[in-house]
Amino acid sequence: MTATSDNLSMLEAPGINWRRQIRFALVGGLSSVFIALAGMPVGLDGRNIIQPVLSMGYLALLWVPFVFASLAGSVVILEGMSERERDAKDLAAGALVGLGSSAGLIILMVLIQNFNLRDPLVNWSPQLLDLLSFDRSTGLGMLLWLILGTTLGLLGGAMHVVPAKVRSRILAVALAVLAVSVLETFLTDLLEGFGLETLTDFIYYKRGGLEVSGAIVVAALALLIPLLVGSKIEGIKTRVVEMPSEERRRVNLLLLTVGAALMLVLPFFLGKITNELLANVGLFVLLALGLNIVVGLAGILDLGYVAFFAVGGYTTAVLTSPNSPGFSPELPWPVALIIVVVLTGIVGLFIGAPVIRMRGDYLAIVTLGFGEIIRLLFLSDWLSGWFGGAQGITNIPGVDVGIGTVKGTDPRSVFLLVLVFCAIAIYVSWRLEHSRLGRAWMAIREDEDVAEAMGVNTTNTKLMAFVVGAVLASFSGAIFSAKVGSIFPTSFLMLVSIIILVVVIVGGMGNIVGVIAGALVLIGVLGGPKQPGLLQEFSQFKLLIYGALLVWMMLKRPEGLVPNVRRTRELHQEEFLQDAWLKGEIDTDDDEDSQ
Amino acid sequence: MPLLELRGVNTHYGAVHILKDVDLAIYPGELVCLLGGNASGKSTTLKTLLGMVTPTTGDVVLDGESVTHQSTSYRVERGVTMVPENRRLFKRLSVKENLELGAYLRTDREGIANDMERIFELFPRVKERMNQKSGTLSGGEQQMVALGRALMSDPRVLLMDEPSMGLAPALVQANFELIQQIHEEGVAIFMVEQNANMALSIADRGWVLQTGKVVLDDSAEALLANPELRASYLGESGNG
Numbered sequence: 001m002t003a004t005s006d007n008l009s010m011l012e013a014p015g016i017n018w019r020r021q022i023r024f025a026l027v028g029g030l031s032s033v034f035i036a037l038a039g040m041p042v043g044l045d046g047r048n049i050i051q052p053v054l055s056m057g058y059l060a061l062l063w064v065p066f067v068f069a070s071l072a073g074s075v076v077i078l079e080g081m082s083e084r085e086r087d088a089k090d091l092a093a094g095a096l097v098g099l100g101s102s103a104g105l106i107i108l109m110v111l112i113q114n115f116n117l118r119d120p121l122v123n124w125s126p127q128l129l130d131l132l133s134f135d136r137s138t139g140l141g142m143l144l145w146l147i148l149g150t151t152l153g154l155l156g157g158a159m160h161v162v163p164a165k166v167r168s169r170i171l172a173v174a175l176a177v178l179a180v181s182v183l184e185t186f187l188t189d190l191l192e193g194f195g196l197e198t199l200t201d202f203i204y205y206k207r208g209g210l211e212v213s214g215a216i217v218v219a220a221l222a223l224l225i226p227l228l229v230g231s232k233i234e235g236i237k238t239r240v241v242e243m244p245s246e247e248r249r250r251v252n253l254l255l256l257t258v259g260a261a262l263m264l265v266l267p268f269f270l271g272k273i274t275n276e277l278l279a280n281v282g283l284f285v286l287l288a289l290g291l292n293i294v295v296g297l298a299g300i301l302d303l304g305y306v307a308f309f310a311v312g313g314y315t316t317a318v319l320t321s322p323n324s325p326g327f328s329p330e331l332p333w334p335v336a337l338i339i340v341v342v343l344t345g346i347v348g349l350f351i352g353a354p355v356i357r358m359r360g361d362y363l364a365i366v367t368l369g370f371g372e373i374i375r376l377l378f379l380s381d382w383l384s385g386w387f388g389g390a391q392g393i394t395n396i397p398g399v400d401v402g403i404g405t406v407k408g409t410d411p412r413s414v415f416l417l418v419l420v421f422c423a424i425a426i427y428v429s430w431r432l433e434h435s436r437l438g439r440a441w442m443a444i445r446e447d448e449d450v451a452e453a454m455g456v457n458t459t460n461t462k463l464m465a466f467v468v469g470a471v472l473a474s475f476s477g478a479i480f481s482a483k484v485g486s487i488f489p490t491s492f493l494m495l496v497s498i499i500i501l502v503v504v505i506v507g508g509m510g511n512i513v514g515v516i517a518g519a520l521v522l523i524g525v526l527g528g529p530k531q532p533g534l535l536q537e538f539s540q541f542k543l544l545i546y547g548a549l550l551v552w553m554m555l556k557r558p559e560g561l562v563p564n565v566r567r568t569r570e571l572h573q574e575e576f577l578q579d580a581w582l583k584g585e586i587d588t589d590d591d592e593d594s595q
Numbered sequence: 596m597p598l599l600e601l602r603g604v605n606t607h608y609g610a611v612h613i614l615k616d617v618d619l620a621i622y623p624g625e626l627v628c629l630l631g632g633n634a635s636g637k638s639t640t641l642k643t644l645l646g647m648v649t650p651t652t653g654d655v656v657l658d659g660e661s662v663t664h665q666s667t668s669y670r671v672e673r674g675v676t677m678v679p680e681n682r683r684l685f686k687r688l689s690v691k692e693n694l695e696l697g698a699y700l701r702t703d704r705e706g707i708a709n710d711m712e713r714i715f716e717l718f719p720r721v722k723e724r725m726n727q728k729s730g731t732l733s734g735g736e737q738q739m740v741a742l743g744r745a746l747m748s749d750p751r752v753l754l755m756d757e758p759s760m761g762l763a764p765a766l767v768q769a770n771f772e773l774i775q776q777i778h779e780e781g782v783a784i785f786m787v788e789q790n791a792n793m794a795l796s797i798a799d800r801g802w803v804l805q806t807g808k809v810v811l812d813d814s815a816e817a818l819l820a821n822p823e824l825r826a827s828y829l830g831e832s833g834n835g
Binding site for chain 1: 645647666667668671672676677679683685686687688692695696697699700744748
């Protein structure tokens with residue numbers, strides 16, 4: 001380690017790699033054309049970000065030059081490496097990338113005007129051309145794109161020229177404006193709960209999107225608040241970090257209690273739509289936390305996780321619904337839940353026992369199969385006497401909790417119930433992660449053979465992960481059943497497994513906070529397999545975005561959305577060292593220092 | 596009485612006959628080595644001793660008790676531990692977590708804490724790196740952690756799979772010195788090596804395995820002097 005960083009300190013970050021800039025320009029152009037032809041600009045044009053200046057449709061194109069230019073200019077700076085002075089050349093490089101991105105669109109405009117390819121490409125339409133030419137003449141539109149693309153690219157390049165502090169301020173402001181606009185439904189709902197309609201009327205346009213004045217206020221606040229209180233917060237933070245561990249634990253406990261109390265009070269200030277949305281997010285948080293144990297901790301790639309969600313949901317339906325076709329004990333939900341948990345655990349054991357002997361790709365494929373088999377069993381005529389086949393089971397009662405009933409028509413109660421179970425799941429995950437069992441899971445994830453050689457009973461330990469994951473999924477299934485009131489095999493498509501997996505990967509495998517954040521962003525904003533998110537317009541592009549996000553995450557941020565900072569640096573450092581070693585730039589024979 | 600023994604062991608992978616009537620015995624506190632070229636069955640011998648492979652016929656005997664059909668954890672609990680080839684640390688876990696996993700089957704907190712201290716005394720560098728991810732350590736440091744991890748199970752016999760493989764030449768000597776140091780604390784060591792010269796220079800006894808059969812079984816000095824062995828192994832690795 002020491003030898004390598006000594007070697008590195010002699011390195012200066014390399015200068016502008018023009019070939020890389022050109023590559024980014026080309027990819028930017030192609031991405032713009034792809035986005036345009038995927039129909040995003042036209043499909044999302046109805047959603048305002050800032051009324052009348054910017055709609056989501058234009059944003060879908062405008063981010064490309066800016067982000068690609070700033071990505072093209074970024075260089076990973078490692079420990080002991082000195083950063084190169086940035087200058088006007090970086091601006092030029094950014095402008096080049098931006099130009100490339102808009103050139104793609106300009107070529108597309110020429111092509112749309114002269115050829116008709118609407119047959120294979122449904123979005124090759126006059127509407128797209130109108131949108132791309134800003135509802136003016138095509139020539140003017142092209143000129144505007146040229147200017148816009150280059151300017152945005154220049155700004156993207158400038159991100160590296162300005163000091164880091166300025167850069168983070170600018171990004172914070174842009175993100176704040178975007179977030180306030182995206183979270184419109186949630187924020188209006190919340191502010192209404194506090195009787196602050198006047199504020200939302202001021203910020204938001206009547207038919208969606210920020211008013212220009214509102215946007216300016218939000219931007220100003222995002223700029224000023226950190227300036228005014230940022231240093232104070234920093235101060236408190238360092239004071240907490242410097243506290244003795246006993247005291248720090250007390251502060252953490254206090255924060256946790258306050259947070260929990262806020263979460264419990266929150267539903268009462270929210271309207272129906274937002275509560276419903278958050279309840280859906282909560283159901284996915286439960287599922288994702290369960291899968292996080294299986295995939296994130298134990299490293300078992302389970303692609304059929306939805307099976308346990310289905311078993312939980314169907315068992316609840318059979319045990320509580322008077323309409324259950326075969327067997328209808330009409331048990332109260334809490335009693336049913338105990339049976340559900342036990343039964344799903346047993347199903348987990350039965351599916352797990354044969355599957356667990358396999359590894360890697362084989363295991364993934366077999367679990368995929370099992371997930372589908374379970375759904376097809378619920379759908380089958382053979383078992384329709386029990387589970388109703390395609391008709392499913394209806395009339396599932398809500399949950400009687402003494403002071404009221406939790407049912408789908410009252411999303412607030414559902415959200416509260418989900419919150420309670422999420423808290424349980426978080427606590428269980430956290431305790432398990434730091435237990436002996438959790439350590440054994442991580443050992444298996446890292447190297448199964450060696451874990452076995454250390455005395456870990458790998459078969460049983462992996463089965464435990466499967467069963468714990470299954471039980472957490474069954475919680476979600478049981479609540480889902482009572483919430484929706486009816487249950488059909490179509491609720492348990494393979495897509496659900498995939499989306500939960502995406503949530504776990506995007507959030508950061510094995511990271512509880514990350515997984516929750518992942519569920520909030522993906523399910524809350526973009527939407528679940530059937531549940532709409534805050535950006536309802538996105539529903540038709542949801543899978544496209546999920547896929548793109550997944551590829552990008554795997555390539556660039558394998559550590560997830562909310563990474564452990566140290567691990568990020570290690571991963572990137574490793575990657576960089578490998579590259580450098582391949583190019584023969586540094587001597588990686590790091591064994592010599594250990595004599 | 597031998598600590599760990601193979602008696603007439605035959606092992607198959609499917610139809611392939613790997614180990615053929617292998618007999619060997621490791622006595623408490625000795626340092627022995629198993630030599631052999633590629634695909635001679637060295638690693639299979641190790642895996643059979645530890646229970647990761649079950650022999651088709653024959654017995655694995657630990658403290659006079661047949662453990663042929665007992666699990667790996669059963670044997671680890673009774674003092675058999677392996678240091679795997681190429682160290683194979685749990686790379687994304689911290690050094691401390693790696694050491695704790697070595698003591699996975701132990702429940703005596705005090706004993707674990709004592710052994711951890713002992714390892715820090717043996718390898719002060721490991722203590723410095725305690726909270727670092729083990730994958731970021733240098734080769735030499737990783738070797739120390741691998742040895743430490745194995746020692747954390749409080750073993751009576753340490754099975755080492757190619758301890759010098761993948762180490763820089765300058766480190767090989769240091770590594771053998773470490774092994775000797777551990778041996779002097781009373782732990783029996785069974786070492787599988789290709790680096791015959793170096794291994795025999797510290798071992799008491801040794802075996803030579805060829806296509807699954809033990810062809811030589813003698814004291815280290817006798818093996819070093821054996822002309823056949825000199826020709827087939829020591830010539831090649833003599834400079835190692």
